[in-house]
Amino acid sequence: MAQVTLNVEGMSCNHCVNAVQTAVKNAGGSAKVDLASKTVEVEFDEGKATLKAIKDAIEDQGYDVV
Amino acid sequence: MAQVTLNVEGMSCNHCVNAVQTAVKNAGGSAKVDLASKTVEVEFDEGKATLKAIKDAIEDQGYDVV
Numbered sequence: 001m002a003q004v005t006l007n008v009e010g011m012s013c014n015h016c017v018n019a020v021q022t023a024v025k026n027a028g029g030s031a032k033v034d035l036a037s038k039t040v041e042v043e044f045d046e047g048k049a050t051l052k053a054i055k056d057a058i059e060d061q062g063y064d065v066v
Numbered sequence: 067m068a069q070v071t072l073n074v075e076g077m078s079c080n081h082c083v084n085a086v087q088t089a090v091k092n093a094g095g096s097a098k099v100d101l102a103s104k105t106v107e108v109e110f111d112e113g114k115a116t117l118k119a120i121k122d123a124i125e126d127q128g129y130d131v132v
Contacts, residue, residue, distance in 0.1 A: 014128075015081030062080075 004051060006040045008033075009064040019061045027057035070117060072106045074099075076129040085127045093123035 011020060017033045024031035024042055028049030032041040042054050055065045077086060083099045090097035090108055094115030098107040108120050121131045 010079075012078035013076075013082055015085065016079060019081065 001043055002046050002051070003041065003043050006042060006055065006058070007066045008038055008040050008058060009066055011035055011038060011063055016063070020058055020063065023057040023061050024054050027054045029054050067109055068112050068117070069107065069109050072108060072121065072124070073132045074104055074106045074124060074129050075132055077101055077104065077106075082129070086124055086129065089123040089127050090120050093120045095120050 008020065011017065011033065012035070017035060020033050020040055021031045024040070024044075027044075029042050029044030031043075033039075034041075040058065042051075044051070044054060058065055074086065077083065077099065078101070083101060086099050086106055087097045090106070090110075093110075095108050095110030097109075099105075100107075106124065108117075110117070110120060124131055
């Protein structure tokens with residue numbers, strides 16, 4: 001399993017937390033979102049998902065991975 | 067039709083806009099949300115809905131009608 005912490009701009013409320021978690025899940029990973037620090041800890045199996053696909057899924061929801 | 071503009075705290079993003087609009091709709095009215103001014107313009111038929119029910123529906127979503 002790979003673990004990466006992303007800095008993500010634009011998350012403002014629990015709806016955003018859910019949107020990001022669902023996006024990461026759909027991309028094959030799992031996410032822990034911390035609104036206060038604007039970070040998303042993602043965990044994924046490198047044989048089943050890619051970091052790029054996870055980042056893209058977050059950005060598709062309207063957030064910026066910086 | 068009655069029209070009332072409410073001041074609502076806690077709405078931060080488009081997910082919040084959708085949550086408030088859906089809540090008001092389910093309470094029998096319609097809503098236009100302006101995030102920047104933190105206002106919700108509600109319109110409802112006084113024969114079918116009450117302002118109290120609409121305010122309660124918004125607060126049930128976690129926002130404060132002030």
